[in-house]
Amino acid sequence: MSNVTQGAVLGKDDPVLRTDGLKKSFGGLTATDDVSFEVERGTITGLIGPNGAGKSTLFNLVSGFYEPDEGSVSVNGTDVTDHEPHEIVGEGMVRTFQTPRKPEGMSVREAMLVGPQGQTGESILPLFTSSSTVRREERQSLERAEEMLERFEIADLATQSATDLSGGQMKLVELARAMMSDPDLLLLDEPVAGVNPVLAQKLAGFIEELHAEGQSFLIIEHDMSFIMRLADPIIVLNQGSVLVEGPPDAVRSDDRVVDAYLGGPA
Template identity: 65%
Template structure:
């Protein structure tokens, strides 16, 4: 079924590693304003698909479009400039930085990244850095992790780091956010906090595509849910439809 307002379109993506077909003509759309779940048994090709969409892998064939713009074959930073931001299953802890400093890596297109502008437009650089700092402090507070701001980024827990990574992704003001197993390895309290934040961000207008092995977590958040099996889309539907579909049950149990 065609969707009205598509923010991400994946069309016939194919990726092979030698004889292994990791992604087999995967095709789907993500509608603006949704939390779309992407599930499937181990080896279904979910992580490969995320890496293809976000530019970390190059597809053998097929295409990826963000807001109608073909981003196939672009570098991750170029795709990010089109508004597609992703998190990783295991967030990278930034050595030698506090949580606040690690957050400041998040904003896109900072004028201070230009060596020339540091000399030719110091006022513009200073103004941007001041705004970024205000944004970081605001977002840390919104995520209820402002108490971690001065902690070394390497000293916080894995669950706290996932919240920090989600918060940092929001500094880029994504059109669509790809979440790679946000609940993996997270204790129940932080897991619930992550779910709350994902819902809040979605209610504020952020579109999300979510990979998750935790069925309870993904089914409580996502609508619709896309099921991947052996690199292909097996079906798409509401959480209740997906959970009662015999093809899905066979894919997981078979």
């Protein structure tokens, strides 16, 4: 398989995310070891690997929730190593969580309105001095929220309490809300885990649509048919390091990948 490379493909033309030698261990247990990879702008990059391969740790490292022991992360060419999570969002990368906590006491559209960045009304003084600006921004955001919900075919949920949503609906709201913050790169952590197949199909369609419009994604997913259908390239993680990278068909039949999933010698 000549088009599957050992380790990740580096030196891409226009990487939106780049990591270099990321290392993190917890009390003597190495979770990720020297992980370098790149996500090319405009792609849906898949991140797969057997349980305990370090996928979630890697997500937490690049999104600023963990501090790496060694190595660096850059988004759009800016070094964001050791930046706070909210600062990394400011550089253009937004993540979702595997099991989204439902925002208690919030309506769906209210939850959506947390997405937009740099809202004037998030500072206290302007609430008193520039109330008309706040109102204008709120109207714009509401309009966008409703468009976005319509686009994801959940417009009817707008004023419902978020606590009443099903897990699958919540995943859709999460994706819609993340889009509200206009990310350059969207990190999705198992977007279809626990979602019924019909809704998963729909979700895949939405992601493809967004991709066609130029949105970049990095997706962790256990559901192989889902990720193989959507992503190209796919990066395979095993025992805390990048095993291979390549197009889905080639990765699927690669011996090293098969061995890793079967727990054999990598």
